[in-house]
Amino acid sequence: xxxxxxxxxxxxxxxxxxxxxxxxxxxxxxxxxxxxxxxxxxxxxxxxxxxxxxxxxxxxxxxxxxxxxxxxxxxxxxxxxxxxxxxxxxxxxxxxxxxxxxxxxxxxxxxxxxxxxxxxxxxxxxxxxxxxxxxxxxxxxxxxxxxxxxxxxxxxxxxxxxxxxxxxxxxxxxxxxxxxxxxxxxxxxxxxxxxxxxxxxxxxxxxxxxxxxxxxxxxxxxxxxxxxxxxx
Ligand SMILES: NC(=O)C1=CN([C@@H]2O[C@H](COP(=O)(O)OP(=O)(O)OC[C@H]3O[C@@H](n4cnc5c(N)ncnc54)[C@H](OP(=O)(O)O)[C@@H]3O)[C@@H](O)[C@H]2O)[C@H](O)CC1
Ligand SMILES: [K+]
Numbered sequence: 001x002x003x004x005x006x007x008x009x010x011x012x013x014x015x016x017x018x019x020x021x022x023x024x025x026x027x028x029x030x031x032x033x034x035x036x037x038x039x040x041x042x043x044x045x046x047x048x049x050x051x052x053x054x055x056x057x058x059x060x061x062x063x064x065x066x067x068x069x070x071x072x073x074x075x076x077x078x079x080x081x082x083x084x085x086x087x088x089x090x091x092x093x094x095x096x097x098x099x100x101x102x103x104x105x106x107x108x109x110x111x112x113x114x115x116x117x118x119x120x121x122x123x124x125x126x127x128x129x130x131x132x133x134x135x136x137x138x139x140x141x142x143x144x145x146x147x148x149x150x151x152x153x154x155x156x157x158x159x160x161x162x163x164x165x166x167x168x169x170x171x172x173x174x175x176x177x178x179x180x181x182x183x184x185x186x187x188x189x190x191x192x193x194x195x196x197x198x199x200x201x202x203x204x205x206x207x208x209x210x211x212x213x214x215x216x217x218x219x220x221x222x223x224x225x226x227x228x229x230x231x232x
Contacts, residue, residue: 002223004205007138007177013203013228025095028226029062032202033069033099035224036169037077039200040130043220044165051078053125057112057152058100059135059173060087065096066169067134068103075106082120084112084155086135086148113151121155127163131156133194137170138177138206143184144193149174152193168196171208172217180212192217202226 005013017023041048056071058064064087071081089100089109103109110120135152136144152173156166171177174184174192182192192213199218201209202225208214209221 002204004207004210005203006207010138010203010206017228022229023227025062026098028202028228029065029095029099030069031226032066032170032224033073035202035226036066036070036132036167036200037073039198039222039224040167043198043222044128047128047130051080052129053080054130054132055082055084055121055125055155056132057084057086057135057155060091061136061139062093062096063134063137063139063170063173065093065099066137067132068096068099070132070134070169071103072099072106081107083107083109084114084121085109086112113147118155125164129164130167131164131194132167132169133173133196134169135173135193140171140173140176140183144174149193156194165198166194166196166219168194168199168218170199170201171206172196172199175208175214175217177206177208180208180210180214182213182217195219198222200224203228 014028018025054074056067058067071083075081083103092100172192172194174182176183195217196219198220200222205221205223209218
């Protein structure tokens with residue numbers, strides 16, 4: 001059984017690997033994005049055969065950065081991809097900013113929650129499309145704003161009928177990656193923004209994936225190797 005690690009331990013592992021020159025934040029992010037795409041194609045082989053459509057929701061930090069990598073890699077595989085961005089490009093951390101800018105040269109970055117219509121996220125989307133949650137990862141520190149989680153749920157519910165699959169990058173947004181509790185605001189805060197079919201985390205499961213609400217909201221948990229050495 002692979003050991004779980006805390007988000008803090010993960011950050012220490014990443015910082016040590018970067019400071020020792022073993023890798024860079026940029027490479028870790030690229031490998032994280034590639035690990036998410038590999039896990040998607042392994043879980044749904046039919047999506048590998050026929051490129052599909054994906055809505056990637058990117059947040060204001062490095063979890064969002066992973067999402068921009070996923071968007072680019074899926075586009076390179078022939079997928080039709082739109083990014084919904086909850087954040088300010090000027091305030092993104094460097095690696096995430098670099099991947100935001102790389103994506104913005106290839107495809108749309110639409111503000112999320114949508115200003116007036118969901119149309120940019122729904123146009124031409126068919127059953128089996130993917131909703132990829134790269135809003136928040138281990139950096140979630142407080143309840144998700146109600147307007148954001150309501151918009152995510154609105155998008156997801158709006159398309160459950162269309163048999164969309166939901167993929168969480170690192171952590172389903174709203175789940176505390178250490179405790180496995182939902183960082184919920186006061187009612188009617190819907191809690192976790194997305195309950196995933198698949199969660200792809202990096203290097204090792206986090207404590208929050210495996211306890212309290214974690215198992216229920218993560219769906220299938222896949223651990224991707226991002227080059228930090230042997231898993232814990
Ligand atoms: N080298 C690396 O660190 C790698 C990280 N990976 C991925 O990065 C995330 C962790 O990234 P981080 O930027 O630390 O945090 P998040 O992206 O999870 O959170 C984004 C920022 O959001 C802010 N925040 C927190 N809670 C909320 C909230 N409820 N509403 C709005 N905004 C919120 C917070 O900033 P504040 O200053 O506002 O607190 C966060 O900074 C990790 O999960 C991985 O996906 C790579 O995979 C590997 C390399
Ligand atoms: K996420």
